[in-house]
Amino acid sequence: MSRPLLNPSKPSLSFLLPSFRSKPSLHNATTHSSRSYAFRSPPPPPTDSLYGASVVLAALHSSKRRPKKLFVRLLDDPSSRKSKTSEETKSWTVEKPSGSGTGLDLFDNDVAPSSLIERAVQLARKKGVEVKAVPLGKLDSMSGGRPHQGMILQANALQPQQLGHLGPMIDIYEGGEHKSKGYSVNETQ
Numbered sequence: 001m002s003r004p005l006l007n008p009s010k011p012s013l014s015f016l017l018p019s020f021r022s023k024p025s026l027h028n029a030t031t032h033s034s035r036s037y038a039f040r041s042p043p044p045p046p047t048d049s050l051y052g053a054s055v056v057l058a059a060l061h062s063s064k065r066r067p068k069k070l071f072v073r074l075l076d077d078p079s080s081r082k083s084k085t086s087e088e089t090k091s092w093t094v095e096k097p098s099g100s101g102t103g104l105d106l107f108d109n110d111v112a113p114s115s116l117i118e119r120a121v122q123l124a125r126k127k128g129v130e131v132k133a134v135p136l137g138k139l140d141s142m143s144g145g146r147p148h149q150g151m152i153l154q155a156n157a158l159q160p161q162q163l164g165h166l167g168p169m170i171d172i173y174e175g176g177e178h179k180s181k182g183y184s185v186n187e188t189q
């Protein structure tokens with residue numbers, strides 16, 4: 001489609017003007033009211049990224065979230081503060097403390113960070129979650145600078161709990177003394 005010349009003595013510069021031709025349709029498209037829409041699958045469910053040993057281990061123990069992928073610090077990464085040999089990182093096993101028979105305590109402050117990573121990997125594999133070892137810099141960029149303790153878990157977002165309504169305003173008394181006003185909360189069933 002050519003455009004009329006503004007000045008017949010000069011050549012046309014219509015190739016510089018935007019074209020308003022219809023765009024080619026996508027494959028597997030269905031037509032609705034003269035518009036083309038490509039078939040799209042529903043959007044994936046929202047995910048949360050969980051950072052840090054206690055949060056990741058608690059989420060792996062819980063059944064409220066469905067974990068998708070665990071990213072852990074590559075233990076033989078030269079940028080890591082404490083490096084292990086490649087033979088140690090291949091096994092990714094956790095040895096139980098002698099005598100206790102319970103394995104590592106989730107919130108034990110004396111447990112080395114690499115042992116917590118190994119525990120998270122063990123739990124993730126038991127649940128069939130994909131585990132990916134990445135350099136420390138990648139974890140730092142994934143967390144946006146937040147503390148992550150060498151592990152980030154991607155899991156389905158929790159669904160918010162709905163409240164039926166706020167109950168009547170009540171006065172709170174402690175030891176015969178008026179402390180504050182508050183609502184009694186009734187959850188939906």
